Amino acid sequence: MSAYILEAKGIVKTFPGVRALNGVDLKVKKGEVHALVGENGAGKSTLMLTLGGVHKPDEGEIFIEGEKVSFESAHDANKKGISIVYQELSLVPNLSVAENIFANRQPVKFLNLIDWKRLYEQTKEMLSLFDIDYIDPSALVKDLSIANQQVVEILKAMSFNPKVLILDEPTSSLTEVEKKQLFKNIRILKSKGISFIYISHHLHEIFEIADTVTVLRDGEYICEAEVKDIDEDFLVSKMVGRKISNIYGERDKDTKPGDVLLEVKNISRAGAFENVSFSVKRGEIVGLAGLVGAGRTEVGRAIFGAEPVESGEIYLEGEKLNIRNTKQAIENGIGYMSEDRKTQGLYLKFSIKNNLISNRLKDFCINGLISEKQVSRNGEEKIREFNIITPGCEQIVGNLSGGNQQKVLLATWFGIKPKLLIVDEPTRGVDVGAKSEIYVLLRELAKKGVGIIMISSDLPEILGVSDRIIVMKEGKVAGELSKEEANEEKVIAIAAGVQTNQKECV
Amino acid sequence: MGFIRKITRLREFMIFAIVLGVIVIMSFASPYFLNSANILALLLGLSIETIIAVGMTNLMVSGGFDMSVGSVVAFTGAAAAMCMDIGIPVIVAVLIGLAIGALIGLFNGFIIAKVGINPFVTTLASMSLFRGLTLIITKGQNIAGLPSSFKAIGQKVFLGVQTPIWYAIILVIVGDILLRKARFFRQNYYIGGNEKAAFLSGIAVDKIKILNYVITALLAAFAGIVMTSRLGAASVTAGTGLELKVITAVIIGGASLQGGEGTVIGAFMGSVLMALITNALTLLGVDVYWQTFVIGATLLIAVLVDRMGKIRKERIKKGKKGGVNKCNTQAMKG
Structure with missing residues (x-):
């Protein structure tokens, strides 16, 4: 019997022209949470898919409980004890919780009819694993919150009785409270002897939940360490391969926020936000914190004219704005960078240079006709200025x-020379190196006197970058914290509505 | 190199090569082929669908779709003819026909952009609606005996070439330049590429979408007038099946149903290619019944070759970045 439940040795995986994994080792003990970290492109996903039977390794060996195995398919890996919970939920929204968990393995009675009673009972049993009684086995998955959908996804993986469960970015769409619940569930399963491979961009999560961590960089195995022996700076330096002292950067000491740029007074829209008031100064980065669904994105989009405001007033540079659409917002010097770059931000099929001009075609026109020369020049300039790694501006x-x-996306919005820029989850799914570059860019923009509203669910980011933090809860402004007084506990307390130090915070 | 050119370069080049190939082969195979009468007949035959294809390309680039153009051709032609029949001056009758076309476009566009019904379903409905209305107002009768000044619109010969060919060529040139270069029309690529992103980029998505349907229906109405004028009569079955021919040409020319790609020149060459094939089969004495089959095969081959080109490009791309890239797209979703 081996000391490890899962051991991968010298895994090499090559795709045409590139080595995605180059002799990677991974050793997972029974009942531990083993974090797998690395920047985008480090090979985490390839390793995960190789362990999950989706890819076949070119070289290297995989052992489960000391026994050498090879997987024919993902299904084969499932049978041998490895299940993956993908970041993109793979549930069928129009089917019930029970049918999703037991997809294709529903208990049947005569004539192969589904035995609903037994199906629901078995589902209840599964749910009781997590002490959950608020999810109805017959409820449709589409009616559940994302967090509960994820519970179903994990239970679905659990129904194969896995020895190792691979979680790929499991918290990417969860709120703080839901995250705590997930961690509780992970600990429950851990105590039952199940091992986890935990893939995440959020380093603080690793210190919260993981026991061991393996770092990959550029397809190479870098190191393995006990989480209790290391700190965040150590991890970052191993991941990036150089030292980044403070990824959030520091505000330039000589510059102070200027006079008031934006004033939002009692804006409301039924069902979205209510009596929201706040202000943003020139050169100030205001963090908009709160739980997912607190109405932050709605407020951002409303200021940008992408969604209506039913009552209240918005002033920019002291003048009352009456913005009815996004075009007018851009004309007034307001930009909004969407939280979802793939579905709402970028034109994925188009080249870099054509993306860069999307919000200001007018600037590239001579007599109403687009000048390709200017479009290309702008593309090359922005690639240099924003350090975009690409062969050229024609790249898709x-x-x-x-x-x-x-x-x-950032370069596209910096391009309109905004007075006010609203950035919604500016570093979601971005690796540490690019993250720190984005923070530097945002700080530089603020230094030029632009007011920035940064909506973010990433608390360390909110605390590290904002000059001032506004916390929203259930559509209302629940509190405001200065940079000095803010800390993680205070923000969560206000966002979740816990009655601690209320006076101090508000 | 422009992005539109880049996206469609492969397809345009391919069709152009095939068109040239067919011309060369045919000029050897048949002495009647490279004969100005045959070429003019060929161009005249495709002029009506080309006029509509200009609008359809613009519409499909923005991710739209219009099944009703054939019915609009019949309805506006009949409406204009009935106006002249009761003594309304030619110019006014023509304007009424065009106005009706524009209104139908407005109707389609409004339902699609503002109410949010799928373009296929909406225009499938209006295709029946206006074919039906044509039959209702004409009581199923063709309208002949139109004034000669009206007939001149589609029958006149200028520099040895019939007017419908001139209209088509002018519209293709102007349309191509506008869609490629003009700021306003270029917005359609963004709408077709990612409608939600276009909205956040400050593009007036709904307004432009509605306008696209108006332009398409207006061009269909113009085609209806030209056709009625050329035939000297309004036919209730005019334009039957035309929508599919136009859409086929636009897709062969490089557009897709998802939007975001396509050019007017490409669509024009698509229609030239279809007409050439039909013409070639006739001249070579192949059974007429083969023509429809060959058009279907051409469409399928065009999209298959395009798809294979894209797959190959992706492989090359993966060759450069491989699994690393795959890893990126996975992680990036967070």
Whole structure:
């Protein structure tokens, strides 16, 4: 019997022209949470898919409980004890919880009819694993919250009785509270002897939940460490291969936010936000924190004219705005960078240079006709200025990495020379290196006197970058914190509505 | 190199090569082929669908779709003819026909952009609606005996070439330049590429979408007037099946149903290619019944070759970045 439940040795996986994995080792003990970290392109996903039977390794060996195995397919890996919970949920929204968990393995009675009673009972049993009684086995998956959908997804994987469960970015769409619940569930399963491979971009999560961590970089195995022996700076330096002292950067000491740029007074829209008031100064980065669904994105989009405001007033540079659509917002110097770059931000099929001009075609026209020369020149300029890693401005945006896509989007919005820029989850799914570059860019923009509203669910980011933090809860402004007084506990307390130090915070 | 050119370069080049190939082969195979009468007849035959294809390309680039153009051709032609029949001056009758076309476009566009019904379903309905209305107002009768000044619109010969060919060529040139270069029409690529992103980019998505349907229906109405004028009569069955011919040409020319790609020149060459094939089969004495089959095969081959080109490009791309890239797209979704 081996000391490890899962051991991968010297895994090599090559795709035409590139080595995605080059002799990677991974050793997972029974009942531990083993974090797998690395920047985008480090090979985490390839390793995950190789362990999950989706890819076949070119070289290397995989052992389960000391026994050498090879997987024919994902299904084969499932049978041998390895299941993956993908980041993109793979549930059928129009079917019930029970049918999703037991997809294709529903208990049947005579004539192969589904035995609904037994199906629901078995589902209840599965749910009781997590002490959950608020999910109805017959409820449709589409009616559940994302967090509960994820519970179903994990239970679906659990129904194969896995020895090792691979979680790919499991918290990417969860709120703080839901995250705590997930971690509780992971600990429950851990105590039952199930091992986890935990893939995440959020390093603080690793310190919260993982026991061991393996770092990959550029397809190479870098190191393995006990989480209790290391700190975040150590991990970052191993991942990036160089030292980044503070990824959030520091505000330039000589510059202070200027006079008031934006004033939002009592804006409301039924069902979205209510009596929201706040202001943004020139050169100030205001963090808009809160749980998912607190109405932050709605407020951002409303200021940008992408969604209506039913009552209240918005002033920019002291003048009352009456913006009815996004075009007018851009004309007034307001930009909004969407939280979802793939579906709402970028034109994935188009080249970099054509993405960069999408919100200001007018600037590239001579007598109403587009000047290709100017479009290309702008593309080359922005690639240099924003350090976008690409062969050239003709490159299709869909082929870029997440960080580079985000930089293209940022460059597109910096392009309108905004007075106020609203950035919604500016570093979602972006790796550490690109993250710190984005923060530097945002700080530089603020230094030029632009007011920035940064909507983010990433608390360390909110705390590290904002000059001032506004916390929203259930559509209302629940509190405001200065940079100095803010800390993680205070923000969560206000966002979740816990009655601690209320006076101090508000 | 422009992005539109880049996206469609492969397809345009391919069709152009095939068109040239067919011309060369045919000029050897048949002495009647490279004969100005045959070429003019060929061009005249495709002029009506080309006029509509200009609008359809613009519409499909924005991710739209219009099944009703054939019915619009019949309805506006009949409406204009009935106006002249009761003594309304030619110019006014023509304007009424065009106005009706524009209104039908407005109707389609409004339902699609503002109410949010799928373009296929909406225009499938209006295709029946206006074919039906044509039959209702004409009581199923063709309208002949139109004034000669009206007939001149589609029958006149200028520099040895019939007017419908001139209209088509002018519209293709102007349309191609506008869609390629003009800021306003270029917005359609963004709408077709990612409608939600286009909205956030400050593009007036709904307004432009509605306008696209108006332009398409207006060009269909113009085609209806030209056709009625050329035939000297309004036919209730005019334009039957025309929508599919136009859409086929636009797709062969490089557009897709998803939107975001396509050019007017490409669509024009698509229609030239279809007409050439039909013409060649006739001249070579192949059974007429083969023509429809060959058109279907051409469409399928065009999209298959395009698809294979894209797959090959993706492989080359993967060759450069391989699994690393795959890893990126996975992680990027977070």
